Amino acid sequence: MDDCIIIGAGPAGLTAAIYLARFHLSIRLFDSGSSRAAMIPCTHNHAGYPEGIAGKELLRLMLAQAERYGAVREPVKVIAIERDGDDFVVRTDHGTYPARTVLLATGVVNHRPAGLLPEVHDPALERGLLRYCPICDGYEVTDRRVGVIGTGDHGMREALFLRGYTRDVTLIAPEAGHELDDSCARALDEAGIARVDGPCGGWAIEGAQLALDTAGGRMAFDSIYPALGSRIRSHLAVAAGARANDEGCLEVDDHQRTSIPGLFAAGDVVKGLDQISHAMGEAGVAATTIRNLLDQRRPIRR
Ligand SMILES: Cc1cc2nc3c(=O)[nH]c(=O)nc-3n(C[C@H](O)[C@H](O)[C@H](O)COP(=O)(O)OP(=O)(O)OC[C@H]3O[C@@H](n4cnc5c(N)ncnc54)[C@H](O)[C@@H]3O)c2cc1C
Incomplete structure (x- = not known):
């Protein structure tokens, strides 16, 4: 059983992968390959790149950083999240995977x-x-x-x-x-x-x-x-029983916990600024909370 399955490899999911892999946790990173960040020709408001950076290049660099610590992006579409006691079963188009926690970072799609x-x-x-x-x-x-x-x-x-x-x-x-x-x-x-x-x-x-x-x-x-709004890709969590607002954005607390214990959410799928920096910040908070939750259940020691 993995410590965490991350669904989505945009800025939120990749940031979480970097953090969780560096916490020495076992993770899977499933991604269906349609990050909104990949549509950015060149972002000029993302700090650290004075000349700007293309969204695809930023994603490539973030994935390379996650891979350095053992994370693997699997081109897999998740079709359901089910609860199994304190744990989860994640169903994909390639098979079924158990996990202690799940982080949803599936973003939104602009109309x-x-x-x-x-x-x-x-x-x-x-x-x-x-x-x-x-x-x-x-x-x-x-x-x-x-x-x-x-x-x-x-x-x-x-x-x-x-x-x-x-x-x-x-x-x-x-x-x-x-x-x-x-x-x-x-x-x-x-x-x-x-x-x-x-x-x-x-x-x-x-x-x-x-x-x-x-x-x-x-x-x-x-x-x-x-300015036509967007479709919030929160259906996996909502179908599992997580609370969302009228627009479909997942409700989370200050630690990115959804209403289902062990199920976390970060990035555009949560009500927020819909920005890369915000997605990354939320993912860092979620990953650290996941680490501490797992440590409470069974102390993490090497
Ligand atoms: C044209 C454009 C320009 C933008 N410019 C900027 C900018 O300059 N600065 C800025 O800060 N922000 C910008 N943004 C916003 C930014 O792209 C998003 O805020 C950011 O990508 C959100 O990251 P995320 O990880 O939450 O979601 P995303 O980047 O959308 O990633 C979500 C990932 O989840 C995957 N996924 C979804 N469902 C499933 C499933 N069922 N199974 C497996 N994987 C799944 C998707 O394939 C995707 O890869 C721009 C957006 C657009 C569209």
Whole structure:
């Protein structure tokens, strides 16, 4: 039986793997290979890399560090977590594995605009014409022409956040008309944020801009941010009985413990900042708590 099975090898899971392997614990690291960090062309807000670093390269370096201490990333999809007394059974598409503890670091998946096909989406993302994280890269759109696909409270908040970087922000409704209450509409007006109705379509890279059709005609922007929410990959823990909020984010305490003893969670799958630094910090806390829990059950000695 392993001391811990980590599900997910993004920044959270890899940080936990480094810590747990260096605690001399036996771990498995299962990963289905779709880290959000792998989508980052170059992050400039992750401390320690003054020139920035590509998400894939950061993941490669973190995995190399974990491997140095014996961790192995297994390309395996986990399909269920089951409780077995104080322990767990983790079912995967490659077999079933027992573990004393489990750390869920499965992240989230951003909703993409309807009709934005991969052949436009992927190069647009690579070139910074499409962006998903204003906290991460709002700086890069300073004084640029920015579109936000969204509406309601969420769309308003994202547009207002980006207004801190540029005067030229347009909020575009994804489907048809905007769904904005009076206070949202007023806040947008006061900030000078233009509003355009959808539906959005006809996505194409045109020169150095990303263009789309709207109810107000064809428009082009230096960068477009979808503000359409995300799917939280917490279903494995929720199916096992862990508590989550209405959005699906797992509830954890200050030590990253879910409501199921022995089941921990870190990173985007937990309500938080959805940033690499935050995922790493939570994973360090989770890993140390896991180590201390196992030590209480059976003292760790060499
Ligand atoms: C375009 C973009 C740009 C970004 N830029 C920045 C930035 O500049 N700075 C910053 O701090 N943050 C940035 N972020 C956010 C950052 O990528 C995330 O906060 C970070 O990746 C979260 O790490 P995580 O380990 O929680 O989840 P993830 O990195 O998403 O990793 C989760 C892992 O779990 C695996 N998994 C899921 N389900 C299963 C399963 N059932 N079985 C096995 N494995 C599973 C997935 O395959 C994945 O590898 C950006 C995000 C995007 C999309």
